[in-house]
Amino acid sequence: MIPRKWKMYIKMYWVKLAIVAAILSVIVLAVVGLNSLESYYRNITLATMPVNLLMVALNAVIFVFMYMTFMKGGFSKLSNKLRVHGDFVDVKWSDVIGMENVKEEAMEVVQLIKDRARVKKIGGKILRGILMFGPPGCGKTYLAKAIATEAGMPFVSMSGSEFVEIFVGVGAARVRGLFKKARELAYGYGGCIIFIDELDAIARKRVFSAFGGTEETNSTQNQLLAEMDGLQEIKDKHGNPSPEQNVIVIGATNAPEDTIDRALRRPGRFDRIVYIEKPGLEDREKLFTYYLSKVEADKSLDVSRLARKAVYKSPADIENIVKEAALVATKNGRDKVILEDVSEAMERIDIGLKRKLKMTPHEREATACHEAGHAVVLYILHPTNDVFKISIIPRKDTLGVTYSQPKEELYSHTKDKLLADIKVDLAGYVSEKMRFGVTSTGVSGDFKDAMRIAHFMVWSLGMSDAGFLGDYTVIPESQISEDMKEKLNEETDKIFKQCIKEVEELLLKEKPILERLISELLSKEELEYDEVEAIFNEFGKTHIKSAW
Amino acid sequence: MVRTKKFLLLLIINYTLCAILCGCTSTYPGDKIRESIVKICKQEYKSDVLVETTGRTMVIYLPLSNLMDFSFALTKEASEKINDVIFSAARVALSTDARINFYCVIAHDIKMPELQIIIIKSVEDVKRLFANDISRGEYMKRMLIDLRWSPQAKKEQVVKEVFSRMNLDPKWQDQVMTDFFKSEPTSLGDIGYWDNKFYIKDITVPEFLAEQIANRVKLEFREGKILKETFLLKSARGVYILRKGKHLFRFDIFAERSTYGTAGTIEDSDKIFETVLSIAAHVIHGYHFKDYDGVEVFDQKEGRSIEVNPEELEAFRTKKLRLNEIGV
Numbered sequence: 047m048i049p050r051k052w053k054m055y056i057k058m059y060w061v062k063l064a065i066v067a068a069i070l071s072v073i074v075l076a077v078v079g080l081n082s083l084e085s086y087y088r089n090i091t092l093a094t095m096p097v098n099l100l101m102v103a104l105n106a107v108i109f110v111f112m113y114m115t116f117m118k119g120g121f122s123k124l125s126n127k128l129r130v131h132g133d134f135v136d137v138k139w140s141d142v143i144g145m146e147n148v149k150e151e152a153m154e155v156v157q158l159i160k161d162r163a164r165v166k167k168i169g170g171k172i173l174r175g176i177l178m179f180g181p182p183g184c185g186k187t188y189l190a191k192a193i194a195t196e197a198g199m200p201f202v203s204m205s206g207s208e209f210v211e212i213f214v215g216v217g218a219a220r221v222r223g224l225f226k227k228a229r230e231l232a233y234g235y236g237g238c239i240i241f242i243d244e245l246d247a248i249a250r251k252r253v254f255s256a257f258g259g260t261e262e263t264n265s266t267q268n269q270l271l272a273e274m275d276g277l278q279e280i281k282d283k284h285g286n287p288s289p290e291q292n293v294i295v296i297g298a299t300n301a302p303e304d305t306i307d308r309a310l311r312r313p314g315r316f317d318r319i320v321y322i323e324k325p326g327l328e329d330r331e332k333l334f335t336y337y338l339s340k341v342e343a344d345k346s347l348d349v350s351r352l353a354r355k356a357v358y359k360s361p362a363d364i365e366n367i368v369k370e371a372a373l374v375a376t377k378n379g380r381d382k383v384i385l386e387d388v389s390e391a392m393e394r395i396d397i398g399l400k401r402k403l404k405m406t407p408h409e410r411e412a413t414a415c416h417e418a419g420h421a422v423v424l425y426i427l428h429p430t431n432d433v434f435k436i437s438i439i440p441r442k443d444t445l446g447v448t449y450s451q452p453k454e455e456l457y458s459h460t461k462d463k464l465l466a467d468i469k470v471d472l473a474g475y476v477s478e479k480m481r482f483g484v485t486s487t488g489v490s491g492d493f494k495d496a497m498r499i500a501h502f503m504v505w506s507l508g509m510s511d512a513g514f515l516g517d518y519t520v521i522p523e524s525q526i527s528e529d530m531k532e533k534l535n536e537e538t539d540k541i542f543k544q545c546i547k548e549v550e551e552l553l554l555k556e557k558p559i560l561e562r563l564i565s566e567l568l569s570k571e572e573l574e575y576d577e578v579e580a581i582f583n584e585f586g587k588t589h590i591k592s593a594w
Numbered sequence: 595m596v597r598t599k600k601f602l603l604l605l606i607i608n609y610t611l612c613a614i615l616c617g618c619t620s621t622y623p624g625d626k627i628r629e630s631i632v633k634i635c636k637q638e639y640k641s642d643v644l645v646e647t648t649g650r651t652m653v654i655y656l657p658l659s660n661l662m663d664f665s666f667a668l669t670k671e672a673s674e675k676i677n678d679v680i681f682s683a684a685r686v687a688l689s690t691d692a693r694i695n696f697y698c699v700i701a702h703d704i705k706m707p708e709l710q711i712i713i714i715k716s717v718e719d720v721k722r723l724f725a726n727d728i729s730r731g732e733y734m735k736r737m738l739i740d741l742r743w744s745p746q747a748k749k750e751q752v753v754k755e756v757f758s759r760m761n762l763d764p765k766w767q768d769q770v771m772t773d774f775f776k777s778e779p780t781s782l783g784d785i786g787y788w789d790n791k792f793y794i795k796d797i798t799v800p801e802f803l804a805e806q807i808a809n810r811v812k813l814e815f816r817e818g819k820i821l822k823e824t825f826l827l828k829s830a831r832g833v834y835i836l837r838k839g840k841h842l843f844r845f846d847i848f849a850e851r852s853t854y855g856t857a858g859t860i861e862d863s864d865k866i867f868e869t870v871l872s873i874a875a876h877v878i879h880g881y882h883f884k885d886y887d888g889v890e891v892f893d894q895k896e897g898r899s900i901e902v903n904p905e906e907l908e909a910f911r912t913k914k915l916r917l918n919e920i921g922v
Binding site: 085090 | 604622
């Protein structure tokens with residue numbers, strides 16, 4: 047009896063096997079034919095064979111080029127999106143770093159996949175699909191590969207966008223092709239994992255319109271639903287569950303959960319939902335240790351300091367920071383990455399590269415005044431953020447920047463924090479007005495942010511003093527009275543003006559610090575964390591921040 | 595890219611496999627050349643031949659029943675048989691590990707063995723023809739074909755005539771004959787097959803070239819429009835000799851002047867020199883032959899001669915030097 051794996055290989059690769067057999071036959075015939083020749087003619091034939099092969103190849107290339115150019119509209123038609131390869135990936139569990147919480151959850155999933163028989167025996171429900179939500183660059187694909195490696199199953203991967211075509215039915219056909227390949231692999235290996243990245247491309251909520259505008263996406267998704275359902279029904283001739291049904295679908299997306307169609311999220315399709323978050327402090331430390339081990343880094347480099355500085359950074363961001371730091375170190379003529387290199391790399395990524403823009407003296411002074419205003423209010427009033435850098439060197443589309451970071455991730459924000467954010471935004475404007483009596487276009491971005499926060503506080507968070515509680519944005523606009531809108535907007539305006547007033551008072555009070563910062567900025571152009579800290583300490587200001 | 599690499603790898607493997615599996619052994623081992631030719635001629639062309647080798651020369655004797663017709667032309671049957679044998683000899687010479695430079699086919703009519711056709715070919719020429727390095731016309735010119743009275747038959751006739759005319763005791767005739775034939779052939783003209791015995795020598799490149807140049811000169815005088823009208827070539831003989839420590843190609847040309855020719859005697863001689871030197875330069879250059887110190891042409895009719903060294907000959911060939919600049 048032919049072993050199952052051999053049968054699988056024959057089913058999957060019969061075309062390739064036929065081609066190999068044909069090539070081998072041709073080789074044998076060629077050898078026999080050449081052997082029948084006298085040695086001189088044989089030598090001549092062998093000597094001219096490479097040239098002949100080259101000529102044949104050249105002719106073929108010319109023919110294909112002409113054919114594709116004149117008959118088929120170019121080489122773009124050559125690409126075959128439905129080329130699915132089943133591979134054994136080699137991503138070990140230990141390679142997945144920076145997501146300890148999620149790993150535990152994923153390990154449980156792996157155990158469930160491995161112990162299918164036991165789960166079935168006690169009447170449990172077999173896992174069909176896992177849906178991973180999380181921001182980009184957090185290692186969803188990596189985790190899926192680790193799951194495949196741990197479960198000892200082949201891994202078939204496709205991106206959601208690869209199913210999307212302008213032609214109706216193509217996406218559905220690709221879904222069928224993908225599952226067919228996965229079942230073939232499952233037949234041979236006892237199971238297979240399908241990974242669909244950017245699942246939202248085909249899993250968005252279906253729209254049932256009379257015009258059929260989204261028919262293609264609908265049909266692709268319907269096919270996915272049908273295939274995932276169909277997995278449960280395959281049985282062999284003895285009525286036992288066929289190994290072909292052991293196909294687990296892992297989907298990953300960074301779209302919000304509620305954008306995914308409910309049908310996909312119901313049990314029997316994607317049974318398990320895994321939320322992947324950006325790494326915490328400890329995870330960031332591990333990530334920095336891991337990526338720094340791949341470059342020549344100074345041994346005394348304080349990884350915990352780096353981790354504290356890299357709040358809200360994803361694993362991909364941290365990898366990018368380390369790579370950039372290596373480039374910075376090379377640029378600075380060092381053969382090892384030191385703390386300054388990583389800091390510069392982080393700044394490069396966060397606030398952009400320095401631009402050689404020539405400002406007038408007045409523009410420089412206005413910028414210094416603007417940024418110093420931000421810095422004073424941020425340092426003194428803000429409950430969570432630290433001033434890491436003040437700069438009047440143009441970067442991206444700004445003339446200056448006050449670079450701040452929270453000490454730790456915050457998943458919710460207090461009224462104080464939001465008010466502080468508004469005040470920090472408005473400080474640039476107030477500072478400019480106090481010094482010059484007029485303000486510049488540099489306040490545009492700040493005003494936008496401040497107004498957005500104030501509006502959000504009043505309309506959605508019930509944080510106004512007038513007692514308007516509830517989220518007014520969910521009410522259709524036509525159902526809110528003009529009077530109510532006016533009142534709400536008045537409250538927004540009140541917060542805005544109150545914040546300006548408080549900032550004015552603060553900056554007047556702390557004018558010596560403000561002036562000192564302005565002069566320092568004008569002479570040095572950039573002030574680092576330690577320099578900022580020293581100036582404030584000089585004026586008796588200490589830095590006590592808490593998460594709340 | 596990966597697919598292209600795989601494809602190229604497959605081609606290389608395929609080619610290497612073919613090369614290895616086919617092996618590099620020769621089809622006709624050097625020690626079985628004679629048997630091989632005899633076998634091929636017998637099995638494939640139903641011809642009985644005898645084969646002898648000496649040095650790097652292979653000689654095949656082909657007896658035929660109807661060599662020539664009434665017009666002294668080769669019969670179709672004889673021509674085909676000779677071609678078959680030449681082809682067989684070429685096959686073996688090309689696919690053997692023995693170093694064969696020349697092969698020679700001697701064919702004669704069994705009813706008249708004194709008249710023989712001798713064909714001499716260079717193996718290198720055959721290879722160059724296969725490699726399209728030379729044209730078929732050039733290849734034909736490089737082949738030496740001679741229909742002649744067997745030199746051995748001539749000698750035997752002379753001895754018999756002497757014994758007959760001088761009434762000498764015939765019991766000594768065989769002894770004299772044996773002594774007479776003891777000496778081995780010294781030139782291409784002595785090669786032949788007589789009385790169940792091969793008279794052969796190892797052909798060298800220079801003597802082959804000398805003979806070929808002489809043959810080409812004959813052809814030129816026979817077919818060249820102006821030469822044909824001006825001269826009547828009586829003889830053209832080419833040899834490669836060693837004289838005073840110098841290796842020379844020497845060509846003796848005897849050409850009668852046609853009665854209606856207008857040119858003077860010296861100019862005629864120059865024309866002969868020009869023709870012979872031009873052919874010699876072309877042939878020697880064609881074979882990349884370097885082992886000679888000069889070419890001498892002797893006009894037997896006028897008793898004038900010219901000798902040129904290899905540099906002058908090359909300059910003459912490339913038209914950088916004219917005949918009057920060489921000095922007669």
